[in-house]
Amino acid sequence: MTAVTTPPKKQAQRGQPGQSSPKLAYLPILFLAFAIGIPLLIIVVYSFLEKPSQGTGVKWVFTLENYKALFIQEKLDGTTVLDTRYIKVLWTSFYYSIITTVVTLVLSIPVAMWIATRDARKRNLLVALVTLPFWISILIRTYGMRQIIADEGPIGKFLGLFDISFSILYTPTATILGLIYVFLPFMILPIYASAERFDFRLAEAAYDLGAKRMTVVRRVILPSIRPGVISGIALVFIPALGSFLQSDMLGGGKTNMVANVIANNFGQARNWPFGSALAVLLIVLTLLFVLIMQGAAKKRGDKVELV
Amino acid sequence: MSHSQTASRKRGKLVNLRNFPGFNPTAWFVLFFLYSPLLYVVIYSFNSSRIGAVWESFSVKWYGKVFENTDIQRALKNSLQVGFVATVLSTILAVMAALGLLRMQRAGKAVAMALIGAPLIIAEIVLAVGTLGLFIAVGVPLGKVGLIVAHTAFCIPFALLPIRARLSQLDMAPFEAASDLGANEREILRRITLPLLAPAIFAGALLAFAISIDDFITSFFVAGPGATTLPVYIFGMIRSTVTPEVNAISTLLLLFSGSVLIGSYLIQRKRR
Numbered sequence: 001m002t003a004v005t006t007p008p009k010k011q012a013q014r015g016q017p018g019q020s021s022p023k024l025a026y027l028p029i030l031f032l033a034f035a036i037g038i039p040l041l042i043i044v045v046y047s048f049l050e051k052p053s054q055g056t057g058v059k060w061v062f063t064l065e066n067y068k069a070l071f072i073q074e075k076l077d078g079t080t081v082l083d084t085r086y087i088k089v090l091w092t093s094f095y096y097s098i099i100t101t102v103v104t105l106v107l108s109i110p111v112a113m114w115i116a117t118r119d120a121r122k123r124n125l126l127v128a129l130v131t132l133p134f135w136i137s138i139l140i141r142t143y144g145m146r147q148i149i150a151d152e153g154p155i156g157k158f159l160g161l162f163d164i165s166f167s168i169l170y171t172p173t174a175t176i177l178g179l180i181y182v183f184l185p186f187m188i189l190p191i192y193a194s195a196e197r198f199d200f201r202l203a204e205a206a207y208d209l210g211a212k213r214m215t216v217v218r219r220v221i222l223p224s225i226r227p228g229v230i231s232g233i234a235l236v237f238i239p240a241l242g243s244f245l246q247s248d249m250l251g252g253g254k255t256n257m258v259a260n261v262i263a264n265n266f267g268q269a270r271n272w273p274f275g276s277a278l279a280v281l282l283i284v285l286t287l288l289f290v291l292i293m294q295g296a297a298k299k300r301g302d303k304v305e306l307v
Numbered sequence: 308m309s310h311s312q313t314a315s316r317k318r319g320k321l322v323n324l325r326n327f328p329g330f331n332p333t334a335w336f337v338l339f340f341l342y343s344p345l346l347y348v349v350i351y352s353f354n355s356s357r358i359g360a361v362w363e364s365f366s367v368k369w370y371g372k373v374f375e376n377t378d379i380q381r382a383l384k385n386s387l388q389v390g391f392v393a394t395v396l397s398t399i400l401a402v403m404a405a406l407g408l409l410r411m412q413r414a415g416k417a418v419a420m421a422l423i424g425a426p427l428i429i430a431e432i433v434l435a436v437g438t439l440g441l442f443i444a445v446g447v448p449l450g451k452v453g454l455i456v457a458h459t460a461f462c463i464p465f466a467l468l469p470i471r472a473r474l475s476q477l478d479m480a481p482f483e484a485a486s487d488l489g490a491n492e493r494e495i496l497r498r499i500t501l502p503l504l505a506p507a508i509f510a511g512a513l514l515a516f517a518i519s520i521d522d523f524i525t526s527f528f529v530a531g532p533g534a535t536t537l538p539v540y541i542f543g544m545i546r547s548t549v550t551p552e553v554n555a556i557s558t559l560l561l562l563f564s565g566s567v568l569i570g571s572y573l574i575q576r577k578r579r
Contacts, residue, residue, distance in 0.1 A: 025408050
């Protein structure tokens with residue numbers, strides 16, 4: 001018995017970075033429980049509380065009204081009607097995020113494949129060029145985009161030469177364009193990471209064995225970059241769904257996404273409980289999406305780590 | 308002869324396969340798309356006209372305005388202070404978490420990973436308003452201390468990414484040798500683990516700093532009036548008026564990000 005247990009025990013005792021005591025992680029976990037865990041808990045609790053008759057904050061009375069108010073409006077005479085305002089906000093957020101994901105995906109596959117097939121020196125430079133925007137403030141990038149697409153901006157001026165009127169700023173198109181612009185590198189980089197590992201001799205082999213070019217793409221190339229595609233979809237869709245700045249700065253506040261409505265309820269509208277209920281809904285939808293993505297990845301046998 | 312012909316024919320196919328029709332123009336279009344707004348900001352920061360979109364003449368007057376503006380300087384100072392402290396704290400906590408998690412039991416590890424992953428998955432606005440709620444509930448005054456706490460929290464997962472990646476690739480031999488030669492846990496940590504992790508810790512710290520300096524939403528909610536950070540200040544400027552001054556600040560920030568990136572690249576190359 002002892003003879004059996006000794007070897008693994010001895011191995012565990014041998015020096016490894018893993019020799020550090022798990023106690024080391026207690027302080028960071030405790031800190032995160034305070035600074036991440038409690039805020040999330042507060043949002044959940046607040047979503048079940050009443051709004052005080054004046055001022056901000058909450059009144060400690062349990063209620064389900066905030067969740068009801070997401071879908072139903074109570075009229076003065078006591079009758080209730082379906083309220084589609086917030087369903088529309090959620091739908092808008094979903095719709096923008098899906099378009100953003102699809103467009104960035106369609107653009108990123110060729111770009112990632114193209115970069116992966118350049119020679120090493122050029123490849124490093126191109127990866128650096130795609131990575132650089134990561135390090136530049138999203139605020140500044142969105143502001144740059146706003147100037148480019150402004151009516152009197154460079155595109156508008158150019159089209160003006162041909163008497164074509166150009167006016168997309170403060171429309172949904174502008175918001176979606178801003179989302180695509182900001183999140184595009186998040187899609188290119190993971191797909192590139194997969195494409196870089198792809199052995200192009202496989203495609204060549206398939207080609208030599210008589211596969212048509214599109215068949216090679218569909219049956220050989222796309223399956224091998226799938227892990228990158230799945231990571232990219234998650235990395236674009238999740239932040240796009242909760243994005244705030246693009247609809248605020250480019251959509252002109254006319255087409256609100258869910259983050260803008262949450263922010264407004266914690267700001268001018270001063271309805272923390274309702275804002276919390278909306279935040280809970282956003283968390284649930286995000287987690288649902290993560291589960292679906294993980295399920296899809298698992299079914300295909302891909303190992304995709306979102307965290 | 309026929310052999311080389313086959314080879315060249317094959318190579319011809321390979322080149323074909325690597326140069327899909329449309330890939331090349333798409334790639335150049337995307338690069339142009341990514342950089343034209345930044346380029347526009349840089350060029351128009353040197354425009355003397357007050358109206359952003361009309362080019363008048365070359366001028367550095369907006370840079371002069373930026374350097375005269377004490378509000379901007381105060382905001383920059385706040386950003387740097389918060390960014391620096393949050394970077395140091397989040398990097399230390401990330402190293403501790405990375406090492407401690409290696410030998411943690413399954414259940415504890417799952418809880419820890421959920422907490423660490425939360426800022427990556429849950430929309431920032433949700434954590435921002437939750438943090439606001441927390442600070443008001445426990446009486447943390449809105450300001451730099453609160454900002455540092457919030458920034459440290461959401462910087463930890465980013466600082467952790469390169470450290471965990473490096474840990475999983477480490478060669479075990481030095482650890483085994485040290486332990487066989489009688490080194491204790493503390494000595495191994497100080498003389499082997501940390502030096503081997505140093506490049507990853509540096510990369511993690513850099514990432515944390517970039518995330519903190521960039522942050523807008525959380526800072527917007529928890530900074531309070533006294534600790535306005537640069538992104539929050541810029542947001543206010545952009546919202547109220549269109550001013551070429553913002554193009555000048557943006558260009559300076561681009562210059563800063565670029566030089567930090569190039570500097571870190573050079574340092575890492577020197578280390579190798």
